[in-house]
Amino acid sequence: MSKHLSLLTWNMYLGADTSPLFTAPPVLIPERVTEVFRQFLATNILTRVKSIARQIASKKPDFISLQEAERIQLVIPSFRTVTYDFISLLLKELRELGLRYKVAAVNHNFSAELPDSHGNTVRFLDRDAILIRTSSKLKIVQKTEANFNTNLVIQIGGQPFVVVRGWSSIDVCWHGRTFRIINTHLEPLAPAIQVAQAQEIIDGPGNSQLPLIVTGDLNSNADGSGTPTYGLFIADGFHDTWVEVGKGNGFTCCQDADLLNNQSSLLSRIDYILFKNGWIPLKADNVGEKQQDRTETGLWPSDHAGVSAALKLNKNCY
Template identity: 60%
Template structure:
């Protein structure tokens, strides 16, 4: 394939679910925290990511996307003082499951977001790190020539165990060269609870990595429905919604039950998106992970979200990267 023709590039965005709801933690008094941490950790174990990862990998194998935007790709550790630390690294677990499907992906960019460590009622510590990541197919002619990884300046602060706690979120991006063409992919997970903070985060992306002459794709859980204020910030900035062009049906992506055992599909909101701008032509889009056949043998849905998969043509363009979009790797991270 040469650069005189359009290039077909495929993307998938999926919030793979951290495996538990955090609301009980924020509702607990300092004295209640250890017991609630134990309950939350039990829910995390019950939603069994190692088993779900195999189901997620099977779905990904049916699509074989070039690039994947993951949200809630968390790392959870149980620190048992007298024994060992047991760590569940969702990215490592998923990469291994993908390899079992004959697919080789690697992490192209990763943002470390909110981090917490709390005692449980059994004398252990539970450590949590939220992350979003961009995965790239290893066996394709996709060269990452630049990456950026950052946390938002504006984040939600709420009480946890009697202390102010900031739920840090962020974004990462990569510039990818394929057959002499360059495009940018941005991945993020915006604040769900407070619209003003969510809008500020969206604007940080639009004024930062989204402000480019390059063809650009944004994947993510935007926690906002079509025609909401946050959604319209992207649209008014010139981005288009792949689903509204080539998706069939309502495209609902959220939410299954927190324990992932609801008998029938419960998705009733569209909040996960693939946005595009500058010389892309959408070809097709579909939901993934929303079918009964996608469930694990133990009945778990792969995630509380469906994923969105899309193929687009990258039309021939002759924009060179501008001086501030050189081929150098950039790390811009406020992560601890």
């Protein structure tokens, strides 16, 4: 009997443009932190996560790969710490829709703790995660969570700041077969570093005879413009699910930073479900890209659209 697995990958969007922090002199850092945090509040993850959950529920994937699944905290002295945990929020919304997922793997990437202009502190942790549907008859036999050896270094307040990124993978047994899913979010601002990070995946968890799936935001255009990263994966034998079975342009990036642009501004395809070593793709779709997917307050659910796919495993695993 033919069996298939379903996956969905989505960059949840941290909720603000952080670039003002990179150019501000030390004396202006608190003011810029306040500006960035205000935009984060305005893009309202508490509302957006409901729309993200509804889109996921429409597909009911076996696996969800998340990028920018952040934990952001506002530390108010002598009062409390307000925490926005994107993963916990999403799991809660999915439960309310009758779907139960658990965290299969999560990689902790760059983190920062900066003062705002009101005497508070804002803490930020970047994460990517793989979730697995608990009702699926899938057994995780191994997981790996790692950071890249090569990362971008920028300046914040005149001090060097390492933008640590990473990847996670899970080996899954299903009906006597084992396969591997890898999730990542590659560096967008430095092409050479992005290429080095991609090569780490190809030479590391991607160097296997297991049936492989790579999901995530590669920040590399599928049309060959920009960085060569997408081409590296294809040259290594990976196939693009969207090219095989997707319909339309499949654009996934990017809406405006405030998520309020009237018409969709998705003009490039940089989010992928790639595969090799025995998978047969059955279908691929976008989620979160239509006007009706917006929140009740008019926000796009993320600055990225998500990608969902169904694949069939065509041969015995190694």
